[in-house]
Amino acid sequence: MQVRATGITPTELTWDESYQNADGTPRIPGIPGHEFSGLVERMAADVTDFRIGDEVFVLADFPRNGAAAEFAAVRMINLALKTRSIPPNTTTTPSRTALNGDVATAATQR
Numbered sequence: 620m621q622v623r624a625t626g627i628t629p630t631e632l633t634w635d636e637s638y639q640n641a642d643g644t645p646r647i648p649g650i651p652g653h654e655f656s657g658l659v660e661r662m663a664a665d666v667t668d669f670r671i672g673d674e675v676f677v678l679a680d681f682p683r684n685g686a687a688a689e690f691a692a693v694r695m696i697n698l699a700l701k702t703r704s705i706p707p708n709t710t711t712t713p714s715r716t717a718l719n720g721d722v723a724t725a726a727t728q729r
Contacts, residue, residue: 620677620693621660625652625686636681652685654678656701666695674701 631637631651638649659673669675675698679685683692 620655620657620675620686620691622652622655622657622686622689622691623674624657625655627651627685627687628654631681631685634681637685639682641680641682646682646684650684650687650691652687652691653681655686655691657686657691659698660690662695668695669698669700675699676701 631653637651637653638646640646655677657675657677659669659671659675662669662671677686677691677693677697677699679691679693679697685691
């Protein structure tokens with residue numbers, strides 16, 4: 620994912636999951652910013668629900684690095700297509716858009 624916008628909550632910096640791998644081993648330094656929006660840059664060959672260039676919202680798993688970076692690797696299950704009511708290249712995070720009710724429809728619109 621090419622990161623366009625990310626949010627970092629203060630409490631995220633205190634959660635053990637922000638600094639551990641899924642097996643509990645330390646991941647230091649950890650990269651915060653697990654809520655973000657971005658652009659699909661590359662994907663596994665078996666992914667069919669998204670295309671290169673799709674604009675998406677992401678809520679990344681916490682036992683992996685976040686998106687306070689230029690690029691982030693996430694699982695497909697963590698993506699939702701950005702709704703059409705948000706103009707292309709608009710940078711917003713999932714929680715900001717949720718206030719407008721748009722995230723619920725993001726996965727059903729292309």
